[in-house]
Amino acid sequence: MSEFLFLNNEKIESNLPLRSLFYGEGVFETTRWKGKEPLYIKSHLKRLRESAMYLDIPYPGDEQIRKQAQNCYKIANIEDAYLKICILSDGDTLFYERPKTSSILIFIKEQKESKFTASLCVSEIKRNQNSRLANIKTFNFLEGILVKREAIKRGFDDAIILNTKDEITETSSNNIFWVRGKSLFTPSVNCGLLPGITRDIVITMASELGYDVNERKYKLPYLLNSDFAFLTNASHGMLYVNKINNQSFTPIADEFHKFKNLLYSKLGW
Numbered sequence: 001m002s003e004f005l006f007l008n009n010e011k012i013e014s015n016l017p018l019r020s021l022f023y024g025e026g027v028f029e030t031t032r033w034k035g036k037e038p039l040y041i042k043s044h045l046k047r048l049r050e051s052a053m054y055l056d057i058p059y060p061g062d063e064q065i066r067k068q069a070q071n072c073y074k075i076a077n078i079e080d081a082y083l084k085i086c087i088l089s090d091g092d093t094l095f096y097e098r099p100k101t102s103s104i105l106i107f108i109k110e111q112k113e114s115k116f117t118a119s120l121c122v123s124e125i126k127r128n129q130n131s132r133l134a135n136i137k138t139f140n141f142l143e144g145i146l147v148k149r150e151a152i153k154r155g156f157d158d159a160i161i162l163n164t165k166d167e168i169t170e171t172s173s174n175n176i177f178w179v180r181g182k183s184l185f186t187p188s189v190n191c192g193l194l195p196g197i198t199r200d201i202v203i204t205m206a207s208e209l210g211y212d213v214n215e216r217k218y219k220l221p222y223l224l225n226s227d228f229a230f231l232t233n234a235s236h237g238m239l240y241v242n243k244i245n246n247q248s249f250t251p252i253a254d255e256f257h258k259f260k261n262l263l264y265s266k267l268g269w
Contacts, residue, residue, distance in 0.1 A: 017088035024140035027051040028086040057089045076108040114236035119243040123159035129192030148172040175199040178226035184211040198232040
């Protein structure tokens with residue numbers, strides 16, 4: 001069967017990864033390369049590999065991806081870089097067919113200087129905690145886009161996404177933690193969130209700071225009654241939450257700096 005592709009009325013002859021373009025069938029990881037390969041690159045590749053396998057996307061292999069990423073980082077010549085590794089799928093354009101091939105796409109730009117704090121509202125968009133894609137980092141990032149735009153429109157930096165049971169999940173692109181006394185709290189993966197690599201590091205390192213970790217299902221009052229809260233992701237690291245809706249939190253707590261300093265030490269930043 002003949003297939004033709006036109007862009008702005010111009011016929012395209014090159015072979016584009018149409019399955020990724022048409023259906024969002026692709027997976028990605030974002031990392032921060034600060035002078036060297038990230039210390040937790042193996043964790044990122046493991047999640048990338050498992051996500052690709054779940055979607056039946058042929059995986060190029062960890063070593064090939066690492067070599068390409070290292071080479072691209074060298075060519076870009078950016079000391080402190082935001083680096084996005086994408087696996088694009090291709091094959092039959094019939095939507096339910098399995099992809100036959102894949103390509104590696106690497107995007108690099110200067111790491112943007114992030115704010116130290118973040119204000120949050122509660123999004124009107126609800127997360128389906130039962131979605132089989134909730135824990136996979138796919139190209140379909142439309143929900144995150146809508147959540148972030150909503151927050152900015154309302155005068156906040158980001159928004160907390162609740163699931164259909166009104167349980168806390170995450171924000172548009174961050175995992176969320178909060179502290180009360182010597183206890184650290186974060187939503188369970190079963191709430192319908194993407195378990196970040198940085199999230200895993202914080203959970204593991206909490207005991208070093210004398211905190212016990214509580215990873216369960218929580219509704220908003222648990223967060224609002226905390227001593228302080230923070231956000232994590234792989235590019236900016238950790239942000240202090242200074243406001244949720246109309247409730248302001250105290251100035252940056254000393255304990256927050258202990259979490260942040262230990263995390264950055266483990267990340268090699």
